Amino acid sequence: MRITRFIPALLAVGTAVTGCEPGSITEARNELRDGPARTLQLSVPVARDTFVVDSVLADFLDVTTVTLSDGLLAVEVTDGSFGLDVGAVTGAVSGPFGPFNFPVQDGVEFVGGDLNLGGFEDAARDATLNTAFAVVTVVNEADVPATLTDFVVGVVRIDPGTGNLDSVGGQPDWQTDGTGTPIQVMLADGAGNTFDVPRSAAALDTLFSAALVDRLVDMLLDGERVALVGSGDVTVGDGSNATIAATDQLLVTLKPVLGFDFTLPPAGVTVDSSVATQGLDLDDDNANDMAARTDSAVVTLDLVNSTPLGVEATVIVVADSLLDAFAAPAQDQIPIDVVSVSPGQVDAGGRVTQATSEVTGVNLSGAEAQAFMGPWFTAGIRLRLFPAAGGRSAIRSGDWVGLSASVAIYVRMGGTP
């Protein structure tokens, strides 16, 4: 006889003898509840999410972000290139060549679309630059070595009417700093004034000049037409055999990189995240029963801020699996809490040295706790990053905000019904 049949049969016999047949479901249930009163304390996760600032801001910055060697988050401006004609000047030749020395000058216009800072435009304009530089790549298309001498890069406004560079006396009208000195930076190997580019090869340099990039960005943000212009001398050829075509160029590519202290808009930056999690997977009857048994439920939110920014997290729960909890009808959203945490401790450079955290507990009713008892629930997290009060806020790509939420459900079991 199968055990599943045997046991009820045995119980039926026992029932007949002892008279312990429950008269109703309520009576049966009351019998089961005749044990000692206890509380089952069940802790289940609600949500855990980590917001890396790099990723969060990427939604707002329509530019490529890069991480500098010290971890600082920087913005890459779309690069621009211009060619220094060497073949056309020297003429096509095959055989012993050079050296020839002659002046060169050219530039490339940057447009506003190259630097789309979204809601950060004002912040970037007023930002304290941590660092700014331009990466220069010079590609030598000619089969002869080239050396740039006293070759400087500067910012020159473009006359919107003529489309020409502003000039003074036939020379570029370089943008100047507060002292009237032209904002220029020389392209050079080491401490000298020359920059060698091997034949048919490329050479790289980094122009460290916050003033240069800052001015470029400011002018772009002001809606002006602006160009980065290179000007100097070039020497091509070294007397050895070479082949050079009339179209050969020294192709100069400039990629400004901007690492600045972020000062966010006063309203801050908001990002939503929804985390769907499997619930206790109880059917309606069980969920209702558990809700009725729930003495209390406490949601614990643990918010950790490892950014130089202030953080505020709004957490809701919806009893469903959703891509966006905040898009659920308002009546379905169960507000959990709003937690704020101050910026992490920063050093003199505005870089976070120690995270700050905030842990809060929120009581839920049994009915609210029922949201965790279905097959799925979704925690919605609305994270707002807002400007720190005073001080510097140097964002590093690894800066993060972590939120962990769990719910402790206290369920009655046993005890006199």
Place this chain on the structure above:
Amino acid sequence: MKRLSIALAATLVLGGDLLAQAVPEGAQATKVPMAYRRTPQLRVDPFRHVMIPHWGLVISGGGLAGNNTVTIADARAMWYLIDNDAELVGDALDLLSNVPDGDGFRLDAEAEGGVYLGGPFGRHFSLGISAKARSYGIGNIDDAAVSLLRDGNVARQNFDLGNSKGVALGTEEFGAHGVIRLGPIASEDGVVLTLGGGARLVKPVFYYAATTTLDSRLYVASDSVAAAVTIDALASIDVDFSDISLGSDLVADFMVRLEWPTSGIAFEAMFANFGSVTVENLELQSKTFEVNSTYITEVLDSLETDFAVTDTVSVTVKLPRIIRFAASAWANRFLQIDVSARLKTTGTVFEYPFEGELGTTWRLIRQLPLRVGLIVGGAQDIGFSGGLGLETRNLFFSVAGRSIGGFLTEGTGVAGRLELGFFF
């Protein structure tokens, strides 16, 4: 043992004077054979039938099953809910609330059945042979494991499983037991000394023992779940009642009984199940369960199991010894009172706590004894027993039951025994 011998000798010499109580006038005691004055036991009692002073055949069977959590009424209520498709998770939680703190969940089972054939050779000697099948089972789920479901994981996240185990042994037994009755000694009112002894050839037919290793544990926090549980098991490869390769061993039983029939007083000591059985051809199995999950709800998805048979071995299993002391006296014409104590059983996988019993036998009609008793101790702390019998010259019938852990429906276990004998 030396002290016991001295006590017995002193009792034999001085007993007649010390035991001054006389059987009440007209009491049934004087008309009832000694065998029937021995209160039936629901566990192993190898001398139960050989004491009967008639040649005959006795068929008997019985079983005992108990736990420390679920009462009969609970079980019935749960089945009622299941039958009506109304069971809820909360109902199971209510049941779990009954698991005693610190003890975990315990199961205890024992069953036997078989036949006996034998009878007396004169006034002083009886001999009988028996063939029986017997099984023992015990299970324990460590309180830490129960605690996870009963108490939750807020106050505690680490759960050791080191004391969880389940053991079951089934045997075939062929025994021969005899008793020697001496007395009355010294005078007509003197003591009757009964010495019993015998042996059983015990052949294990199945064995399974599973224990969690000491390093088995669970970690359940709100943000992670980890489990590393290893169950080492010894399992019979095949259950074959005709296979003698599982081995067989002799198990010894002894009994000493002193009775003053005219005083209606008796003392008895019984030592049963002394011995071990060697179970051969067992697979040594190792089962591991590992979980590393971020969410408690994803445990099954991350569960990794492994099963390996690492060896084939033989083990020696010490049977649960029974050391039982009993005393009985006639209180009046109808009532016999028995007190017994079964000592705690240790040193074996089948461990039983001390158990005491106060029993009464009512013989309003001599051939129809009614028995009612109270048990203290044991695995479930308290119990109630009852039974009735029919004891005639040619027919013997006895039915006995026990409610363990509470009275009837509030009990957490039951025991029953049925015996039917035919005498020539």
